[in-house]
Amino acid sequence: MSAQPPVPPRRAGGEFALIDWIRRRVGSHPRLEVGIGDDAAVLSWPEPDSALVAVDMLVEGVHFDFQHATPEQVGRKALAVNLSDIAAMAGRPVAAVVALALPRGRDEELGQRLHEGLVGLAEATEVVLAGGDTTSTDGPLVLSVTVIGTPLPGGPVLRSGARPGDRLLLTGCLGQSRHRHHLEFTPRLDEARALCDSGGLHALIDISDGLAADLYHVLTESRVGARLRARDIPLREPRSATEYAPDGRTALAHAISDGEDFELLAAVEPETAAQLIAAPPFETPLADIGEIVAGNSAELLMPDGRSVPLPPLGYEHQLD
Amino acid sequence: MSAQPPVPPRRAGGEFALIDWIRRRVGSHPRLEVGIGDDAAVLSWPEPDSALVAVDMLVEGVHFDFQHATPEQVGRKALAVNLSDIAAMAGRPVAAVVALALPRGRDEELGQRLHEGLVGLAEATEVVLAGGDTTSTDGPLVLSVTVIGTPLPGGPVLRSGARPGDRLLLTGCLGQSRHRHHLEFTPRLDEARALCDSGGLHALIDISDGLAADLYHVLTESRVGARLRARDIPLREPRSATEYAPDGRTALAHAISDGEDFELLAAVEPETAAQLIAAPPFETPLADIGEIVAGNSAELLMPDGRSVPLPPLGYEHQLD
Numbered sequence: 001m002s003a004q005p006p007v008p009p010r011r012a013g014g015e016f017a018l019i020d021w022i023r024r025r026v027g028s029h030p031r032l033e034v035g036i037g038d039d040a041a042v043l044s045w046p047e048p049d050s051a052l053v054a055v056d057m058l059v060e061g062v063h064f065d066f067q068h069a070t071p072e073q074v075g076r077k078a079l080a081v082n083l084s085d086i087a088a089m090a091g092r093p094v095a096a097v098v099a100l101a102l103p104r105g106r107d108e109e110l111g112q113r114l115h116e117g118l119v120g121l122a123e124a125t126e127v128v129l130a131g132g133d134t135t136s137t138d139g140p141l142v143l144s145v146t147v148i149g150t151p152l153p154g155g156p157v158l159r160s161g162a163r164p165g166d167r168l169l170l171t172g173c174l175g176q177s178r179h180r181h182h183l184e185f186t187p188r189l190d191e192a193r194a195l196c197d198s199g200g201l202h203a204l205i206d207i208s209d210g211l212a213a214d215l216y217h218v219l220t221e222s223r224v225g226a227r228l229r230a231r232d233i234p235l236r237e238p239r240s241a242t243e244y245a246p247d248g249r250t251a252l253a254h255a256i257s258d259g260e261d262f263e264l265l266a267a268v269e270p271e272t273a274a275q276l277i278a279a280p281p282f283e284t285p286l287a288d289i290g291e292i293v294a295g296n297s298a299e300l301l302m303p304d305g306r307s308v309p310l311p312p313l314g315y316e317h318q319l320d
Numbered sequence: 321m322s323a324q325p326p327v328p329p330r331r332a333g334g335e336f337a338l339i340d341w342i343r344r345r346v347g348s349h350p351r352l353e354v355g356i357g358d359d360a361a362v363l364s365w366p367e368p369d370s371a372l373v374a375v376d377m378l379v380e381g382v383h384f385d386f387q388h389a390t391p392e393q394v395g396r397k398a399l400a401v402n403l404s405d406i407a408a409m410a411g412r413p414v415a416a417v418v419a420l421a422l423p424r425g426r427d428e429e430l431g432q433r434l435h436e437g438l439v440g441l442a443e444a445t446e447v448v449l450a451g452g453d454t455t456s457t458d459g460p461l462v463l464s465v466t467v468i469g470t471p472l473p474g475g476p477v478l479r480s481g482a483r484p485g486d487r488l489l490l491t492g493c494l495g496q497s498r499h500r501h502h503l504e505f506t507p508r509l510d511e512a513r514a515l516c517d518s519g520g521l522h523a524l525i526d527i528s529d530g531l532a533a534d535l536y537h538v539l540t541e542s543r544v545g546a547r548l549r550a551r552d553i554p555l556r557e558p559r560s561a562t563e564y565a566p567d568g569r570t571a572l573a574h575a576i577s578d579g580e581d582f583e584l585l586a587a588v589e590p591e592t593a594a595q596l597i598a599a600p601p602f603e604t605p606l607a608d609i610g611e612i613v614a615g616n617s618a619e620l621l622m623p624d625g626r627s628v629p630l631p632p633l634g635y636e637h638q639l640d
Contacts, residue, residue, distance in 0.1 A: 045368070050363060
């Protein structure tokens with residue numbers, strides 16, 4: 001009898017073809033001692049004695065649909081949101097594993113295209129796709145990505161380290177998620193590294209739930225309050241902060257309440273913050289949008305001089 | 321304004337209640353420097369400079385249904401299959417992260433019960449539940465677990481190290497998956513450690529796809545063949561190997577073809593193997609079921625003295 005390729009009974013042939021494709025697509029990587037094809041992946045691990053782990057699951061019909069996003073964009077995003085989380089810890093991503101539930105009867109190419117987008121970003125960020133699990137489902141497509149990494153020197157930087165007097169610095173601009181930004185954003189890994197290298201970084205978070213909500217994560221964990229200046233919050237919209245967008249809400253309201261901007265919000269010691277603003281260590285815009293104060297709540301100084309309370313969700317009516 | 325708890329707009333209240341419950345349920349752990357509640361988990365990492373990563377996704381209606389399994393069993397199994405993979409690398413699991421897509425309208429308690437089963441096994445195996453992502457879905461429940469770990473001293477042990485002359489040792493017995501074993505099995509972590517400590521362990525795999533299929537994984541990766549003795553394959557059924565089960569297949573056919581036994585199959589240097597069989601270092605039964613030979617295929621010595629080729633799936637007709 002000649003040897004036959006192993007064909008485990010639990011899996012469909014299409015899934016094995018996909019796994020083979022992924023294995024070839026990923027290729028070799030200096031950190032990947034054993035990749036796809038054994039019981040688990042083996043990674044050579046960098047020196048730090050801590051590991052970072054982040055996981056995110058995207059569900060078709062809940063987080064995306066293929067009318068508004070290509071499979072490549074969905075695959076890329078599933079990795080990018082995790083890289084944003086690792087950046088927000090002042091970390092360096094090392095490896096990712098992917099679990100995919102592919103709807104029965106859907107084109108097998110769909111799995112390849114999802115991975116194509118994911119692997120493209122992995123290569124660009126020097127992350128190794130170390131393994132995965134592919135299965136079928138009678139429901140919508142589900143893609144779950146786990147990323148492990150290590151803290152940068154000076155990291156990890158948590159949400160809990162903000163102190164009164166710290167400046168609040170924001171990378172990039174807000175209110176972008178309506179502009180497909182959430183499908184195309186670049187995780188702020190380099191910016192996180194530069195902020196961490198500054199030596200004055202006290203707290204860090206990525207804006208995934210919206211500026212107001214994510215600011216409150218920092219305030220709650222650090223037991224502090226904050227004062228933001230609306231005038232200094234960088235908006236994607238070229239129009240003024242208080243002008244109404246087509247949906248009847250102001251650009252400022254969108255900037256504060258919309259999620260998925262995936263910019264970094266940093267609490268930085270004031271002198272370091274001034275240096276960073278004067279000579280930003282990266283090309284991405286960096287803005288000083290306010291300060292950490294004593295207390296446990298946030299207020300927003302409006303362009304017209306009013307000061308309004310800023311609750312976790314952003315008071316849309318007050319802002320509009 | 322008094323501080324309000326952060327309520328990110330992207331998530332439903334029920335999901336936050338579940339996350340809070342999980343956070344309390346998991347509690348503290350010596351390895352968990354930062355757990356649920358920041359952008360990523362921070363783990364203190366043991367000394368080895370390699371990391372192991374395994375991932376497995378369970379889909380309702382494909383891998384389980386709640387008519388035949390309790391939520392606790394499903395949650396436990398989602399972790400257990402990964403621990404079995406880590407064991408099969410001669411590894412020690414350190415941490416797990418969980419991604420859960422919970423069908424809209426399903427009882428919130430379901431998420432808790434899944435995690436209860438999972439955390440129970442995590443505690444029993446000293447694995448820390450480091451984080452997760454909980455979301456909703458319009459489809460079936462999907463549970464994806466990623467486990468990271470470290471190789472044991474002497475590990476990792478791959479599928480590719482088997483050599484002609486090695487004995488094939490099997491923990492426990494086979495043909496169990498029809499007996500709810502797949503919902504209740506204990507991952508063979510201790511057994512893997514003892515096999516690795518023996519110093520003669522050349523290759524290791526867990527029986528998830530079935531003995532024949534998983535044996536072929538070892539044969540293919542190691543570029544060797546194998547000879548198994550049917551008489552020595554331990555069966556869950558008390559009846560003889562060639563007696564027919566109620567479904568018309570022999571107990572031996574079930575043992576060789578059925579997946580989800582989650583026992584370990586080890587290729588061990590002959591002298592060490594003899595010592596292990598003479599004085600097993602653990603209470604779990606350990607059987608010598610055959611040997612690695614040159615070539616690239618497997619044959620099975622039947623109880624009646626016939627020698628039959630054993631293809632990856634097991635030739636059910638020949639065996640029956």
